Amino acid sequence: MSTAYEAVIGLEIHVQLNCRTKMFCRCPNRPGDEPNRNTCPICLWLPGNLPLFSREALEKATCACLSLNCEVQRESAFDQKVYYYPDLPKGFQLSQFHHPLAKNGWLDITDADGLSTRIRIQKIHMEEDVARLVHEQEGKTPVSLVDFNRAGAPLVEIVTQPDLRSPQQAMEFLRYLRTRLRYSGSSECSMEQGTMRVDANVSIRPRGSDRMNTKVEIKNMNSIRHVGDAIAYEIARQENTLHVGEEVVLHTRLWDPEKRITTAMRGKFEGPCVPDPSVPRIVIDDEWLEEMRRNLPEMPDRKAGRFASQYGLTAEEAALMSSERDVSEYFEAVAKRGVSARLAAQWIAGQVLPLMKEHNDAPAQNGVDPERFADLLLLLEREEINANAAKEVLKKLRESSASPGEIVAEFGYRQVSGAAELEAIVERVLAENPSAVENFRKGISKAMGFLMGKAMQASGGKANPRLLKEIMDRKIR
Numbered sequence: 001m002s003t004a005y006e007a008v009i010g011l012e013i014h015v016q017l018n019c020r021t022k023m024f025c026r027c028p029n030r031p032g033d034e035p036n037r038n039t040c041p042i043c044l045w046l047p048g049n050l051p052l053f054s055r056e057a058l059e060k061a062t063c064a065c066l067s068l069n070c071e072v073q074r075e076s077a078f079d080q081k082v083y084y085y086p087d088l089p090k091g092f093q094l095s096q097f098h099h100p101l102a103k104n105g106w107l108d109i110t111d112a113d114g115l116s117t118r119i120r121i122q123k124i125h126m127e128e129d130v131a132r133l134v135h136e137q138e139g140k141t142p143v144s145l146v147d148f149n150r151a152g153a154p155l156v157e158i159v160t161q162p163d164l165r166s167p168q169q170a171m172e173f174l175r176y177l178r179t180r181l182r183y184s185g186s187s188e189c190s191m192e193q194g195t196m197r198v199d200a201n202v203s204i205r206p207r208g209s210d211r212m213n214t215k216v217e218i219k220n221m222n223s224i225r226h227v228g229d230a231i232a233y234e235i236a237r238q239e240n241t242l243h244v245g246e247e248v249v250l251h252t253r254l255w256d257p258e259k260r261i262t263t264a265m266r267g268k269f270e271g272p273c274v275p276d277p278s279v280p281r282i283v284i285d286d287e288w289l290e291e292m293r294r295n296l297p298e299m300p301d302r303k304a305g306r307f308a309s310q311y312g313l314t315a316e317e318a319a320l321m322s323s324e325r326d327v328s329e330y331f332e333a334v335a336k337r338g339v340s341a342r343l344a345a346q347w348i349a350g351q352v353l354p355l356m357k358e359h360n361d362a363p364a365q366n367g368v369d370p371e372r373f374a375d376l377l378l379l380l381e382r383e384e385i386n387a388n389a390a391k392e393v394l395k396k397l398r399e400s401s402a403s404p405g406e407i408v409a410e411f412g413y414r415q416v417s418g419a420a421e422l423e424a425i426v427e428r429v430l431a432e433n434p435s436a437v438e439n440f441r442k443g444i445s446k447a448m449g450f451l452m453g454k455a456m457q458a459s460g461g462k463a464n465p466r467l468l469k470e471i472m473d474r475k476i477r
């Protein structure tokens with residue numbers, strides 16, 4: 001964007017809570033099952049049935065609010081948000097409009113330059129999800145089918161203040177938000193599975209102005225990258241609009257990830273929001289809220305601080321090891337087994353995470369449990385195997401239940417540390433490569449690397465690199 005303008009961005013994020021049941025009935029909360037399997041008269045919204053509010057939904061929603069530093073309200077209530085659409089045939093959605101569950105939260109985000117910005121969260125309210133429409137073709141006739149598995153699924157909607165100023169900030173905020181919600185245990189926040197969906201409100205104004213100009217809403221984005229791309233596109237579109245002397249008009253747009261543009265969508269009918277008489281007010285007491293607060297898992301930034309002080313990790317290592325809850329738990333289980341914690345962090349970042357990514361595993365079931373991984377690192381620390389061998393053993397651990405020691409024995413990975421054996425190797429390599437020796441003595445330092453490589457190869461990759469280097473240094477001078 002040109003330097004004359006700045007963007008003003010607010011986000012509304014719908015997050016599906018990972019409850020066992022739906023919000024107002026006891027149907028399983030599994031929207032991905034065979035269509036219309038998880039339904040009952042309540043969530044099919046048939047007349048004459050009263051909603052039955054789920055305690056688990058309140059607990060998970062409260063966890064989410066606490067993890068985002070919100071003030072949980074002692075009283076909240078549901079309203080009927082009235083609109084008709086085929087995915088909402090009962091004509092209204094149960095949502096908290098007038099009395100939301102929580103207000104006044106915040107998250108501090110850090111940009112690439114290390115600058116910290118506080119993004120305020122205006123409110124978080126609970127609401128039920130709507131049904132899902134599936135558009136198909138039956139012969140020549142287009143048909144729309146309705147799947148009620150998602151109807152009544154428990155959601156929270158998180159509404160930020162318009163504190164974000166760039167697509168990058170919006171993306172960073174969403175990453176922070178997702179990490180904290182996952183840590184809190186309230187949601188998987190999987191954009192692929194649609195358990196986190198984002199709307200963005202975007203306007204622009206002359207830089208330095210505090211005016212709030214007409215905004216445009218971009219609806220229902222399902223990836224963080226799409227959010228960034230759509231906001232960037234929308235900022236440029238609004239700048240162009242002003243540039244040609246037109247005005248930005250309040251409306252809703254949709255992001256088209258294929259064409260990478262936003263397109264105008266027909267304005268949605270904004271109906272009234274009236275207090276719902278069928279769900280009792282939600283009243284929370286201090287004792288319960290304190291208990292929820294006590295049970296909230298340690299949050300990532302606090303955990304990173306603890307990892308740095310307790311285990312001596314660098315700030316970067318600590319941030320990486322605490323970036324996801326399952327990674328942090330894996331790291332800590334390994335570090336507690338008497339291995340150098342920094343070695344563990346480096347090997348998790350450098351080897352375990354890439355290996356998991358390659359095989360699409362979660363740390364908890366990556367096939368290399370923390371106990372065996374710690375044993376492997378101990379072999380490396382004691383110089384019984386070298387780093388090359390350790391990488392090979394790690395791959396084999398994934399596919400077997402053997403211990404690292406057994407794998408080392410079976411495949412002959414034990415490091416060669418015998419001085420006599422290493423000296424013999426070095427003498428042979430020096431004799432076979434007189435010109436490299438000559439070059440090294442002339443001061444060409446990369447000749448050393450060449451000779452080390454040859455010697456390591458001659459040992460079948462098993463030489464203790466530290467001893468090998470010592471002997472090589474001594475012999476060559």
Ligand code: ZN
Nearest residue numbers: 025027040043
């Ligand atoms: Zn139901």
Ligand code: MN
Nearest residue numbers: 014095127157
């Ligand atoms: Mn909503």
